[in-house]
């Protein structure tokens with residue numbers, strides 16, 4: 600989800616700094632779990648009509664390669680204020696409001712952005728997120744505490760900082776000297792600034808340890824995987840079939856290398872699919888005689904264990920058997936219980952249902968049974 604900004608809202612993402620206090624290449628270009636810091640910062644503003652990215656001249660080619668299309672890319676100046684000014688000029692008056700965001704804050708949440716927008720929409724001339732200071736504050740010198748400072752009324756400033764385009768552009772023209780942030784310039788220009796809720800996760804990446812912290816925060820994001828599976832087995836000689844781990848008397852059997860449990864095979868493949876781990880054939884080659892006549896519970900248990908090894912739990916699984924006969928309904932609860940037992944999950948997370956194919960096709964002609972399955976895996 601990204602915030603859908605009201606029409607007329609623009610965003611400026613500042614990424615022109617050469618700051619290397621985080622170590623190595625400029626922090627905003629470094630990889631953070633597969634995407635650059637700047638890419639993550641830009642993602643958060645994808646729902647804005649206009650987005651201007653301000654980069655260092657040395658990074659222009661890379662910025663065009665990574666972000667061209669949808670984003671206006673301009674080069675910044677010597678100071679932060681000069682870079683913001685370049686972004687404001689690129690908007691050329693074509694916006695009512697602008698949110699100015701530090702590109703080194705890649706984990707800004709929708710709620711933080713929405714809070715700024717809501718304040719502006721509610722009539723605030725300017726609004727910016729902050730967190731009240733909760734630690735005690737000391738004065739210190741030469742490694743010793745020399746005094747204390749009251750934390751009452753003190754806030755830690757964050758971004759995005761939101762303004763009307765006219766007012767912040769004027770403030771920058773009036774006070775071209777550098778400032779810690781745009782709120783400081785706004786105050787110098789006499790613009791009142793509302794404080795909106797900030798977030799501890801909206802950290803500014805400055806030091807090497809900040810990358811580790813950002814990765815930990817990202818690591819708590821939920822990873823949800825879906826997989827599907829499909830299988831078919833033909834009827835052959837026999838007097839029973841195995842379906843979802845339940846033996847059912849029938850006028851024919853199912854042909855297969857293992858016990859031909861078509862439903863369990865589809866479910867097993869759905870789990871392997873969610874893990875991007877191929878299919879049953881990859882883990883239990885049919886060319887291997889040890890799996891002849893095997894209980895398919897071995898396959899399902901292996902897939903479920905693999906999911907758990909990777910840190911996943913089961914959201915749910917849904918199996919549909921497609922056949923004219925045998926009747927599945929009377930066995931569905933037993934199938935649900937057996938699959939849940941093999942996967943070691945609560946039966947309420949497992950669904951087994953059936954349909955005919957209206958006598959159409961191979962299942963309709965009672966030549967075999969087909970099964971489809973879906974599995975959802977969750978890693979919190």
Ligand code: MG
Nearest residue numbers: 830831861864
């Ligand atoms: Mg099969």
